[in-house]
Amino acid sequence: MHVSLNEFTSTCRRALDSLGFPPGEYEDAADMVVWLEQHGLGGARLLGEILPRLAENRWPALTVTHDDGGCVMMQMDHGSILHGGSLAADLACTRALASGLGLVRLHGCSDRSFILGYLARCARRGHHIAAFWCTGEPRRAVQNVAVALADARLPVFRRFRADGGGEQEADTDTLTLMATRDFAMLPAASDEHTDMELLEMVTAEEFEARSRRAWDQGVEIDASLWRDLSAIRDRRLVAASEESRQRGAGETNPAD
Incomplete structure (x- = not known):
């Protein structure tokens, strides 16, 4: 499927955050993945190959x-x-x-x-x-x-x-x-x-040309990888929402 670089970056960051990468680390890691894809070196494919290992292994x-x-x-x-x-x-x-x-x-x-x-x-x-x-x-x-x-x-x-x-x-x-x-x-x-x-x-010139194409045209991501990344990302969002609801339900107004 075809996605923009911004979509790919956002989804990678949220997925790696959900996998337990610390703040700062998940942004750096996601940016490295996106850089390879943006410059024609198959970052998405490589991420798909190692995603099970990242999901199962401890830091x-x-x-x-x-x-x-x-x-x-x-x-x-x-x-x-x-x-x-x-x-x-x-x-x-x-x-x-x-x-x-x-x-x-x-x-x-x-x-x-x-x-x-x-x-x-x-x-x-x-x-x-x-x-x-x-x-x-x-x-x-x-x-x-x-x-x-x-x-x-x-x-x-x-x-x-x-x-x-x-x-x-x-x-x-x-x-x-x-x-x-x-x-x-x-x-x-x-x-x-x-x-x-x-x-x-x-060369740097070839990398630049590849980058321009990716920004202009987006990148092609395997549909199964996109589903996996989206599912991992959504786990984090669901967990955060549930935590927020529980915290909100237990909070009291100091004036009460």
């Missing part, structure tokens, strides 16, 4: 396992990047402001492509930031690289197969974030690497 623990002042290592208890990606990115940016460079590695997380939307937000706040993660099988993984420069509205996204497709071990449940005050400190993300097979590249 995952997120702990710092190492911090040497330069690199922060964090462990997530097998949660989605929607649960802690914004926190990790904000930490990288905070460290970059303090020392010039912030490096955060988040282990044990899934659905890492959602971080793209938050990179764009960090860049609009004046941070240079890059994200790296591998997808696929550990010995046949694809390297994903996204770079957003300060004050740029949109990142550049590339997918590589290392060593021309040769088999190598890769960590497929880790997200690495690097933020810096000096863009020259970011690793080069050129598509001219001779030892890397470029599988896909999406």
Whole structure:
């Protein structure tokens, strides 16, 4: 079914709120989902795939396992990047402001492509930031690289197969974030690497064109996903209404 971006954003926010995402977190998570959909990377489809997991699992623990002042290592208890990606990115940016460079590695997380939307937000706040993660099988993984420069509205996204497709071990449940005050400190993300097979590249200009189409034409959402999101959203609204009625029925006028 066809919906506007505003409709999709509102429904995602209310659904994630109903699933137990805290205030502030559910807005960030919903915005990351919508960003992927708005920019042609299938955010709605990915949300549909993980929605049962988000609905059934408790909020995952997120702990710092190492911090040497330069690199922060964090462990997530097998949660989605929607649960802690914004926190990790904000930490990288905070460290970059303090020392010039912030490096955060988040282990044990899934659905890492959602971080793209938050990179764009960090860049609009004046941070240079890059994200790296591998997808696929550990010995046949694809390297994903996204770079957003300060004050740029949109990142550049590339997918590589290392060593021309040769088999190598890769960590497929880790997200690495690097933020810096000096863009020259970011690793080069050129598509001219001779030892890397470029599988896909999406420029900021292409992202901008996709975004304009989504705003003008809306987005296509699977009808079953829309029903699921609406049902989850409505659970929260019904619960809030019932709580309000009970509170109102029990309240008395102080003057009585």
